[in-house]
Every structure is written in C-alpha cells, then in structure tokens.
Amino acid sequence: VAEDKPDPGGEAAALERLYGAYRSRIYGFLYRMAGTRDGADDLFQETWLRVARNWADRAGIADEEAWLFTVARNVFLSERRATATKLRGAEELKLVPAPAGRSPEHVAEDRQDAAALEAALAALSADDRAILWLVAVEGLEQRQIAEVLGIGYPAVRQRLARARERLSERLAHATLDGREPDPHKANQS
Amino acid sequence: MSSSHDHPLFHRLRALPRVEPDEELVGRVRALALTTLEGHSARLRPRQVIATAMVAGGVLAYFGWAIAFVLSP
Secondary structure (H helix, E strand, O other): OHHHOOOOOOHHHHHHHHHHHHHHHHHHHHHHHHOOHHHHHHHHHHHHHHHHHOHHHHHHOOOHHHHHHHHHHHHHHHHHHHOOOOOOOOOOHHHOOOOOOOOHHHHHHHHHHHHHHHHHHHOOOHHHHHHHHHHHOOOOOHHHHHHHHOOOOOHHHHHHHHHHHHHHHHHHHOOEOOEOOOHHHHOOO | OHHHHOOHHHHHHHOOOOOOOOHHHHHHHHHHHHHHHHHHHHHHHHHHHHHHHHHHHHHHHHHHHHHHHHHOO
C-alpha cells in the first residue's frame, strides 16, 4: 500500500529499515514486559505508531536503539496506567521446539528450569524486568539503560544489582510442580 | 558493564525462548506505521509552505522598502 507512493525524503525507507532491524527485539522486550502475546501485540503496534508519529524527533537522536527501547517502555508504562497488566509467565513454553540431540528427560528438565525462570522474572517489578532484559538479553550499554529507564548513569549498576538479587531470591524460593529448587542454579547471584 | 553481561543468571535469561511477532502482525503494523508516517508528513507540508511564504514575503517587503527609499526624491 504505502510502498507504491513516492518517498522523496527516503523517510518511509528509513522507517522500514528501522522496523526490519528492530521489530523482533522490540517485540521480545514488550512480551517480557506485558507477559502475554495479546498484550505484547497491542504494545508492539502502539510502539511503532508512536515511532512514526514522532519520526521528526529522530533527527536529533544520536542512539536510535536506545530511543526505540525508550519509546517501547513508555508505551508499556502508558498502557499499564490505563489497564492493569495481568502476567501469565510461561504461557508460550509449550510452543518451543525441543533442541536436537537432547533426551526427552533433559528437555523436560530444561523446560521446567525455563518455566521457573520465566515465573520468577514475571513476578518482578516492571523496572526490574526491564533492566534485566535490556542488559542480559539485549546487551544495552550502561548509558543506554540510563536513557531508556530515565535514570542517572550511576544508578544503573545499583538498580541492576538489586534486580539480579531479587531474581535470585525469587528463584531460590520457587518450587515448580512440587520440585525442590536446584541450589546450584538458585544461588547464581 | 561487561562483567555483568557474563553473570550466570544472564546466560539463563538469554537461553529463554525467543518470542517472535507473527507474520500477520508484522505486516499489519508495518503498513500502519508507514501510513501514519505519510499522514504526518502530509500534515507538516502546509505549515512549511506558510512559513516559507512568510519569510519570502518579509524579504521582498524589506527590499521593496529599501528600493523605494533609495529612489525617493
């Protein structure tokens, strides 16, 4: 539809490039924030619409990666104010294909561990989930985290350490399907 | 923060299943974003035209006044 129209400034092409490069990462982040597919879908759409509406702001932005995650987080915060987000933790685990070369017992064990971690992550505050995800999975730098979370540069390490500690505590106290927690994995703080 | 990235808990977080948007959503959001971008650009154009016209009018008025001043007896 839109691609057939003239694009003199190359703006549509630039937006397409950004969308292609970041859509999966933004969706993964929003899924962890929302906790459900439906929630992530809505946030994903609103994030990219907000990016398009504020496209003119992009000219003055040095770090588009941090800008996009900031927009995504702000959309989540706005949405959360409007409706309380219900976290469902590990709803997608059943869709994950088994890794090749793993026995069914090991696969089941891996999935239980992943489910425990998903549940522990989902039980954290949105700020804790955001900082853990952005650092651990997205690999954002300290200055980028400070920008996305709207906090001072020195506070990032402290927030990260606390979030990690809280996740470790949640894991240590988690029992999944009556199973005792694995002390080796729970104490990795 | 490089040492923080190597924390064992972070390795476990990275190993969690990646959740991807489905194709239908990807296509729909792309089309919506591009349409929104185009709409915003279109709304900006009249404002840019008015601003340019005002500046050009000001310049013309200034030179007109200057020429009239020089040519006046």
